Amino acid sequence: DSGVTQTPKHLITATGQRVTLRCSPRSGDLSVYWYQQSLDQGLQFLIQYYNGEERAKGNILERFSAQQFPDLHSELNLSSLELGDSALYFCASSVELGLGETQYFGPGTRLLVL
Amino acid sequence: LAKTTQPISMDSYEGQEVNITCSHNNIATNDYITWYQQFPSQGPRFIIQGYKTKVTNEVASLFIPADRKSSTLSLPRVSLSDTAVYYCLVETGGYQKVTFGIGTKLQVIP
Numbered sequence: 001d002s003g004v005t006q007t008p009k010h011l012i013t014a015t016g017q018r019v020t021l022r023c024s025p026r027s028g029d030l031s032v033y034w035y036q037q038s039l040d041q042g043l044q045f046l047i048q049y050y051n052g053e054e055r056a057k058g059n060i061l062e063r064f065s066a067q068q069f070p071d072l073h074s075e076l077n078l079s080s081l082e083l084g085d086s087a088l089y090f091c092a093s094s095v096e097l098g099l100g101e102t103q104y105f106g107p108g109t110r111l112l113v114l
Numbered sequence: 115l116a117k118t119t120q121p122i123s124m125d126s127y128e129g130q131e132v133n134i135t136c137s138h139n140n141i142a143t144n145d146y147i148t149w150y151q152q153f154p155s156q157g158p159r160f161i162i163q164g165y166k167t168k169v170t171n172e173v174a175s176l177f178i179p180a181d182r183k184s185s186t187l188s189l190p191r192v193s194l195s196d197t198a199v200y201y202c203l204v205e206t207g208g209y210q211k212v213t214f215g216i217g218t219k220l221q222v223i224p
Binding site (some may be wrong): 002004012035041042043044045088090092101102103104105106107108 | 138148150155156158159160163201205214215216217
């Protein structure tokens with residue numbers, strides 16, 4: 001158990017809908033990362049937050065957005081969902097922001113768009 | 115952003131030492147090299163991290179030559195439970211982009 005929690009574990013929805021994925025980092029961790037992993041694909045970095053502020057952006061679609069709240073939990077919002085958005089979404093956290101920081105991953109949310 | 119290249123897959127028998135090499139030709143001076151392990155439908159798990167020369171922990175060793183253009187993850191005496199995907203990650207300053215790549219799928223055979 002990494003100490004990072006993600007809810008829900010599974011999510012099934014229809015195209016065009018909007019969903020929110022939630023992540024609670026490890027206690028004391030200030031940085032949160034979101035990743036997308038499609039079937040048999042590597043992990044695609046989406047976005048990173050540090051202490052409430054966006055710090056790095058990867059290949060995140062405009063239909064996706066995220067935020068980190070004062071209590072440091074984070075939410076990833078996916079809207080106008082398409083079939084291709086079906087994937088595992090992982091959240092990770094680390095203590096600080098910078099080189100050499102180990103990322104601790106949550107169990108993931110499996111999203112299925114029908 | 116340093117791009118990494120790893121073998122897509124490897125097979126090994128139980129009890130053997132496995133070495134997985136990652137190429138990262140344009141690694142920057144301050145970049146770290148980190149390896150993660152991922153089992154199916156689980157989040158990746160940190161294995162080991164290094165900057166140069168050799169790092170060893172209770173599960174693996176990481177060898178980084180002086181030119182730092184590659185690194186090798188060494189797993190001693192693998193067991194069936196080591197069957198997983200192994201990712202080499204070059205962590206670039208400021209986390210401007212974090213790329214895991216496809217990883218190396220290691221299959222341990224009885």
